[in-house]
Amino acid sequence: MSTTMRSGDQLTGMREIAQIGRDSRRGGYSRSLWQPADMELRAWFVERAQRLGLDVEHDRNGNIWAWWGIPGPNAIATGSHLDSVPGGGPFDGPLGVISALEAVAALKKSGLRPSRPLAVIVFAEEEGSRFGVACLGSALMTGRLDPNRARALTDEAGVSFAEAARRVGFDTSGMGPDQAALERIALFIELHVEQGRGLIELGSATAVASSILAHGRWTLTFSGQGNHAGATAMRERDDPMIAAARAVLSVQEAALEHPGARATVGRISANPGGSNVIASSVTMWLDARAESDQATRALVADIAERVGADRFHEDSWTPEVRFDPDLARQVAATLDEAPILPSGAGHDAGILADRVPTAMIFVRNPTGISHAPEEWAELDDCLAGIAALERVLRSLL
Ligand code: GLV
Ligand code: MN
Ligand code: MN
Numbered sequence: 154m155s156t157t158m159r160s161g162d163q164l165t166g167m168r169e170i171a172q173i174g175r176d177s178r179r180g181g182y183s184r185s186l187w188q189p190a191d192m193e194l195r196a197w198f199v200e201r202a203q204r205l206g207l208d209v210e211h212d213r214n215g216n217i218w219a220w221w222g223i224p225g226p227n228a229i230a231t232g233s234h235l236d237s238v239p240g241g242g243p244f245d246g247p248l249g250v251i252s253a254l255e256a257v258a259a260l261k262k263s264g265l266r267p268s269r270p271l272a273v274i275v276f277a278e279e280e281g282s283r284f285g286v287a288c289l290g291s292a293l294m295t296g297r298l299d300p301n302r303a304r305a306l307t308d309e310a311g312v313s314f315a316e317a318a319r320r321v322g323f324d325t326s327g328m329g330p331d332q333a334a335l336e337r338i339a340l341f342i343e344l345h346v347e348q349g350r351g352l353i354e355l356g357s358a359t360a361v362a363s364s365i366l367a368h369g370r371w372t373l374t375f376s377g378q379g380n381h382a383g384a385t386a387m388r389e390r391d392d393p394m395i396a397a398a399r400a401v402l403s404v405q406e407a408a409l410e411h412p413g414a415r416a417t418v419g420r421i422s423a424n425p426g427g428s429n430v431i432a433s434s435v436t437m438w439l440d441a442r443a444e445s446d447q448a449t450r451a452l453v454a455d456i457a458e459r460v461g462a463d464r465f466h467e468d469s470w471t472p473e474v475r476f477d478p479d480l481a482r483q484v485a486a487t488l489d490e491a492p493i494l495p496s497g498a499g500h501d502a503g504i505l506a507d508r509v510p511t512a513m514i515f516v517r518n519p520t521g522i523s524h525a526p527e528e529w530a531e532l533d534d535c536l537a538g539i540a541a542l543e544r545v546l547r548s549l550l
Pocket of ligand 3: 500
């Protein structure tokens with residue numbers, strides 16, 4: 154990126170959190186649930202919201218709500234998440250939270266007296282980077298994720314969700330569907346950095362979301378016989394890494410045969426993981442997405458046929474989301490007929506969409522890269538996004 158471009162990380166909120174969770178090994182940021190960086194970001198949000206005069210509430214599922222007005226029915230909600238993928242970019246998540254705070258600050262400064270309450274929500278573990286299930290906080294709240302299953306999830310170090318929660322003083326006994334919390338909100342609007350090239354191609358700073366691809370995650374396990382790398386002849390090996398390598402190629406081959414589909418093996422782990430050790434088992438994680446539920450299921454069935462269905466364990470499944478078309482049109486009209494774009498990435502707004510009307514505003518990302526340090530947004534586009542969110546909120550309040 155050109156250094157003359159003014160980056161969105163010059164926004165006050167972005168500057169305040171710029172050092173939190175920086176990952177010098179991977180580049181970018183690693184901010185996973187309840188690790189020190191995430192805890193620091195949550196504390197930052199609480200402090201920032203309180204400074205704005207908002208009342209902060211922690212719900213039963215790890216999400217944070219900051220209220221302008223008395224929490225109650227018919228509220229407008231906005232927000233996003235603060236956690237990141239390993240080595241992620243600065244904007245995925247935080248831009249939505251910071252834009253929400255900036256929009257509220259601007260509305261307050263303008264003297265607006267809202268006719269209904271407004272909540273800024275920070276959702277927990279949107280990326281699923283620590284416990285493997287994306288949009289965990291919103292999925293628990295809407296009842297999509299069983300709290301017993303959530304408590305039993307483990308991170309890479311084998312720490313259970315329940316134990317990780319205990320270490321940070323979060324009580325998991327109340328987790329689960331929260332109808333009372335949901336009933337308060339009339340609609341939810343999430344601003345997010347765009348994660349593809351749609352806005353670059355359209356030459357527009359902002360867009361409104363139409364849909365999210367159906368997507369899911371699967372764990373694949375390959376077993377073999379652990380052995381000595383030097384003492385075991387090539388023909389005497391039962392090396393699971395070979396089957397795993399073939400499976401990675403099969404994933405790519407299958408996805409290329411399904412138009413519009415995406416399938417990724419972004420993580421692989423050899424056990425025990427020694428460079429002079431033939432692995433005894435290999436685990437890999439598959440992320441698969443396509444336009445419809447049926448197309449995604451067909452893709453995964455095709456991969457399973459090539460790789461062996463018995464290896465598959467489904468970790469999560471999120472059906473295709475179609476955002477409320479009336480709300481999308483209303484938001485687009487408020488933004489001078491902003492274009493309407495589909496999203497290849499998942500969002501908490503997608504989880505909430507089957508319970509409340511939901512909309513998303515995307516802000517252009519001139520690199521088109523996301524989930525990587527090169528993710529970017531120009532300051533002027535971020536300011537356009539904030540102004541857009543402010544305008545939409547004003548029209549609803
Ligand atoms: C979240 O960003 C996802 O789509 O995985
Ligand atoms: Mn993301
Ligand atoms: Mn995100």
